Amino acid sequence: MSPRFVLASASPARLKTLRGAGIEPEVIVSGVDEDNVTAENPGELARLLATLKARAVVAGLTDHATVLGCDSVLEFDGVAYGKPGTPDVARDRWRMMRGRTGVLHTGHCLIDTTSKQEIRELASTTVYFADLTDEEIDAYVATGEPLVVAGAFTVDGLGGPFVTAVEGDYHNVVGLSLPLLRRMLREVDVTWPELWNTGKPFTYDESVASTYDETRGGPARAEAAARAADVLLPKGGRVLELAVGTGIVGAELVALGHLVHGVDLSTAMLQHAKVRLPGHVAAADASLLPVADRRCDAVVAVWLLHLLDDSEPVIAEVARVLRTDGVFVTTTEKSEAGRYADGRVPDDTRSQDALSHLAATAARYGLVLDGATTFPGPVRNTGDAPTYPLVRFRRI
Structure with missing residues (x-):
């Protein structure tokens, strides 16, 4: 029987990434208020938020599970940028980013309640942005996509044409690093093939319905x-x-x-x-x-x-x-x-x-x-x- 694997995130991109790799996680949203969390640098902020999310979900469990919390921030000039939230902020953010390079940090926290292990890791990927015109920025912001994603961009959606290159793990920019997650799972004695849903009947349970x-x-x-x-x-x-x-x-x-x-x-x-x-x-x-x-x-x-x-x-x-x-x-x-x-x-x-x-x-x-x-x-x-x-x- 496959171990219970929980994704402590409401991110559709993270869920899609796991599904594409053969894993159908149970989704439980943590409810952590990201806006009131601070850290000494952007990478530590991403790792701290991921940890808080995983711990919040674990606190509400009634049986054992392996829980993954993730959070992403974009670093520019030592400053962490999350979701813009409003068109004006997203527009200003893109005017700053265009033609430049940033670092997308994704914090990963894996908690295995059976072995009582907590593993915290950080994956960082360099992102090169195209030199967008004001008209392109306005059009992209008008779609609404950059308002609700870390760093105000995606590589797997409408923002894909505006990213000219990445150095590092592509999946990390989408929302979680699959190679890193595989290594973390091995530390708690869970192999990647154990989580594959091959042969398991797909059911529209609450983990699916909620997202x-x-x-x-x-x-x-x-x-x-x-x-x-x-x-x-x-x-x-x-x-x-x-x-x-x-x-x-x-x-x-x-x-x-x-x-x-x-x-x-x-x-x-x-x-x-x-x-x-x-x-x-x-x-x-x-x-x-x-x-x-x-x-x-x-x-x-x-x-x-x-x-x-x-x-x-x-x-x-x-x-x-x-x-x-x-x-x-x-x-x-x-x-x-x-x-x-x-x-x-x-x-x-x-x-x-x-x-x-x-x-x-x-x-x-x-x-x-x-x-x-x-x-x-x-x-x-x-x-x-x-x-x-x-x-x-x-x-x-």
Whole structure:
């Protein structure tokens, strides 16, 4: 059995880095007030903040775990710079940084409660910044990204083109050093392969639900999806959303004038959805809906079918609950949109949301394809954003 590994950080970039390396950590946010912590130099500040985060999470545990706390600061001329917080501060920061070199420090603190060991380390990477124009700075600040990241920049997001080079560990600039973490884990007798989630079933538990929105494009992507769905939905109708998740898309549909009810298998995700859609969500399997025949004006499934081993039972259930002339609006080709954006080849094993498959399956249940649109996803490491197709089937 894999050891319990906890990430004491709300950073989507750190979570994404670990996931990309095969580790699915449990996420527990520390709640440490970073603004009121000082140290003798920027590197020590990063290490101290990481330690405080890890210790705060450990204090709240009821069983053993290996806990990683991280914090990053950018050093310029001996001064530590964290998250700017406001556009004016971010703008001034970039005017200072452009054409110059800084050092990104990331503090790491690993606490293993079983062995009662605490290991504190610091990784530092030199970052070379492009000589941005005022117009480029204004445009970047307007995106909002530099306001919420240490040093007011990213290398894995919109800020990537503005970093000309790094000396040291690239992952450290993103938020944590994977090679350093591997060495720290070995000191507490945990090997990297032990933490790989290969073969473990993925579950949408609270560790996923607590960071789901921010790691999946946040409100911007949810609003884009809802506006696209709104184009294909009957105006002001009653909508049943399958795999409602945290309710982030459903809430946007409500804001556009729809009455939304949602179902999901994950109780952890539903706890978040209940806040956004109070009284309108329930635990249910999309292939066994607690809805009588012909009761729904519309059914929506955003980012669901690509996760299934077999999408036909869900499509059959959708056809059962839709009224005549009711519509089913769903994303399609999601896996391939993301893979192409990342420069990867198609995956033949994930075809349950392929349009050809959906159209053929839907036709067997009296659903005909009669509309489509697209919406943009978040920018990927390549600098491009995938475009997600959204299609409409009508019940005849």
